[in-house]
Amino acid sequence: xxxxxxxxxxxxxxxxxxxxxxxxxxxxxxxxxxxxxxxxxxxxxxxxxxxxxxxxxxxxxxxxxxxxxxxxxxxxxxxxxxxxxxxxxxxxxxxxxxxxxxxxxxxxxxxxxxxxxxxxxxxxxxxxxxxxxxxxxxxxxxxxxxxxxxxxxxxxxxxxxxxxxxxxxxxxxxxxxxxxxxxxxxxxxxxxxxxxxxxxxx
Amino acid sequence: xxxxxxxxxxxxxxxxxxxxxxxxxxxxxxxxxxxxxxxxxxxxxxxxxxxxxxxxxxxxxxxxxxxxxxxxxxxxxxxxxxxxxxxxxxxxxxxxxxxxxxxxxxxxxxxxxxxxxxxxxxxxxxxxxxxxxxxxxxxxxxxxxxxxxxxxxxxxxxxxxxxxxxxxxxxxxxxxxxxxxxxxxxxxxx
Amino acid sequence: xxxxxxxxxxxxxxxxxxxxxxxxxxxxxxxxxxxxxxxxxxxxxxxxxxxxxxxxxxxxxxxxxxxxxxxxxxxxxxxxxxxxxxxxxxxxxxxxxxxxxxxxxxxxxxxxxxxxxxxxxxxxxxxxxxxxxxxxxxxxxxxxxxxxxxxxxxxxxxxxxxxxxxxxxxxxxxxxxxxxxxxxxxxxxxxxxxxxxxxxxxxxxxxxxx
Numbered sequence: 001x002x003x004x005x006x007x008x009x010x011x012x013x014x015x016x017x018x019x020x021x022x023x024x025x026x027x028x029x030x031x032x033x034x035x036x037x038x039x040x041x042x043x044x045x046x047x048x049x050x051x052x053x054x055x056x057x058x059x060x061x062x063x064x065x066x067x068x069x070x071x072x073x074x075x076x077x078x079x080x081x082x083x084x085x086x087x088x089x090x091x092x093x094x095x096x097x098x099x100x101x102x103x104x105x106x107x108x109x110x111x112x113x114x115x116x117x118x119x120x121x122x123x124x125x126x127x128x129x130x131x132x133x134x135x136x137x138x139x140x141x142x143x144x145x146x147x148x149x150x151x152x153x154x155x156x157x158x159x160x161x162x163x164x165x166x167x168x169x170x171x172x173x174x175x176x177x178x179x180x181x182x183x184x185x186x187x188x189x190x191x192x193x194x195x196x197x198x199x200x201x202x
Numbered sequence: 203x204x205x206x207x208x209x210x211x212x213x214x215x216x217x218x219x220x221x222x223x224x225x226x227x228x229x230x231x232x233x234x235x236x237x238x239x240x241x242x243x244x245x246x247x248x249x250x251x252x253x254x255x256x257x258x259x260x261x262x263x264x265x266x267x268x269x270x271x272x273x274x275x276x277x278x279x280x281x282x283x284x285x286x287x288x289x290x291x292x293x294x295x296x297x298x299x300x301x302x303x304x305x306x307x308x309x310x311x312x313x314x315x316x317x318x319x320x321x322x323x324x325x326x327x328x329x330x331x332x333x334x335x336x337x338x339x340x341x342x343x344x345x346x347x348x349x350x351x352x353x354x355x356x357x358x359x360x361x362x363x364x365x366x367x368x369x370x371x372x373x374x375x376x377x378x379x380x381x382x383x384x385x386x387x388x389x390x391x392x
Numbered sequence: 393x394x395x396x397x398x399x400x401x402x403x404x405x406x407x408x409x410x411x412x413x414x415x416x417x418x419x420x421x422x423x424x425x426x427x428x429x430x431x432x433x434x435x436x437x438x439x440x441x442x443x444x445x446x447x448x449x450x451x452x453x454x455x456x457x458x459x460x461x462x463x464x465x466x467x468x469x470x471x472x473x474x475x476x477x478x479x480x481x482x483x484x485x486x487x488x489x490x491x492x493x494x495x496x497x498x499x500x501x502x503x504x505x506x507x508x509x510x511x512x513x514x515x516x517x518x519x520x521x522x523x524x525x526x527x528x529x530x531x532x533x534x535x536x537x538x539x540x541x542x543x544x545x546x547x548x549x550x551x552x553x554x555x556x557x558x559x560x561x562x563x564x565x566x567x568x569x570x571x572x573x574x575x576x577x578x579x580x581x582x583x584x585x586x587x588x589x590x591x592x593x594x595x596x597x598x599x600x601x602x
Binding site: 225322365 | 461462473476492500575576
Binding site: 003004006007010011014015018021022025026029032033036037040132134136137138139172 | 425426451454455456458459462463466467469470473474477478480481482484488491545546561563566567568
């Protein structure tokens with residue numbers, strides 16, 4: 001066998017073994033990874049909707065600005081025909097407590113993903129949870145603190161939530177604070193409208 | 203407009219080297235002279251744009267349709283390595299002048315984590331083709347900018363009276379820290 | 393045997409990847425915002441380093457010289473992806489904190505460097521010891537940087553609060569500029585320590601000579 005043929009054969013065999021191994025690793029860890037993600041999602045939904053013990057997914061039609069939003073709101077980013085995912089929180093009796101939606105803001109380090117819970121009857125924010133962020137530890141990461149997140153509770157669509165008036169910014173983390181506030185503000189009324197349409201159509 | 207914001211954001215606000223720590227090895231290694239850092243910057247930018255294009259094509263035409271996402275890291279790094287080889291051969295054959303200027307930097311680019319980092323980031327953030335290309339170009343320009351700034355300062359440092367323990371890498375890192383501090387002032391611009 | 397121990401110890405000080413050769417700098421600066429992140433990153437890297445050094449050393453007769461670099465890259469990328477999925481499954485919080493720097497272990501120059509300079513020439517056991525030494529060196533380096541930045545930047549170590557009341561953390565140390573400055577100062581300190589050691593050995597040698 002000449003030299004270049006040997007090179008190709010060896011490289012191909014190594015690549016094939018590697019591909020097969022990785023396929024195994026992928027399948028072995030798949031269930032656990034999905035379980036972990038589902039638990040994290042569930043935790044943040046229940047945190048944003050006090051009183052909820054369970055949730056169900058509602059597929060709503062995107063309204064307004066949500067259509068352009070590249071986020072987990074749509075099950076598959078990139079195509080406009082995909083439904084918008086909303087999470088309806090249910091209490092012990094299975095009655096709706098409210099709904100939660102995901103929005104994104106661009107913070108200091110990158111994208112911040114936020115779960116916003118809205119009360120079913122009052123249509124006011126019942127809770128905010130931070131899903132993902134890459135903000136600076138101890139500065140921007142303080143958006144995860146309850147004292148910051150709880151400031152959004154009780155705010156509604158009636159007047160826009162303003163940073164500095166309704167929400168106290170975190171010292172040294174204006175960018176992160178503003179990213180969260182603007183993201184919540186931007187999508188709140190659209191999400192509410194999408195939710196109302198979805199439940200009347202059911 | 204959106205592309206412009208993405209570009210500025212990548213070059214300045216989230217500078218690959220000074221804010222995201224991607225491509226530190228060449229940043230510290232090749233930033234001793236302005237002239238060489240310009241060459242390195244241009245070569246890297248070129249590979250970055252090509253890598254952004256190639257990784258977008260692989261992700262959307264091979265990995266996702268065939269359900270092979272677990273081969274992402276492997277395929278991206280191999281493509282980057284092949285790309286660097288191709289660029290090297292192409293330059294060697296057709297533009298020997300440029301090859302002589304950039305030649306020594308090209309093999310270093312494969313292990314520049316900024317290139318792989320940008321390919322992976324573009325996929326994780328589900329950028330479309332246009333955004334990926336702008337992101338790749340911005341990453342390259344940001345890298346070049348950081349490299350040239352650093353080289354300019356280090357050329358001056360040659361003549362400075364630096365305490366002995368701080369000589370070499372230590373003062374270079376502290377300088378980079380001050381540059382990074384300056385760049386953090388751009389945060390919130392977008 | 394002595395030589396093997398020497399090769400093992402080399403990675404811990406004389407050829408320390410972070411403080412001496414200065415390779416693998418991207419994760420060193422990026423993920424050391426806390427001790428646990430730095431240590432997690434270093435352990436993941438060490439795992440990949442040992443596995444790929446072992447395998448490359450075993451395969452050194454099989455892989456033709458012309459394609460050795462792509463072959464090494466495939467081997468390394470396979471282990472990195474494995475670590476990536478395992479961490480995502482079993483330590484999801486750490487996986488999220490380290491982010492893109494886990495797949496980027498592939499281009500960590502320590503691994504390809506050891507494969508090319510050592511594992512591709514030396515017997516399997518030797519390569520394993522060399523990789524373990526380099527990995528442990530990387531681990532103490534990253535854990536130290538992470539601890540310093542966490543202690544001064546947030547007043548905690550491994551998440552435990554150790555700072556006295558009224559201590560205001562230097563939050564800049566956990567931000568990107570702090571990473572560069574911490575490592576720069578540490579390098580200067582290392583230079584001073586090395587100089588002192590060198591002086592002392594020289595003094596001792598002179599004493600024994602006279």
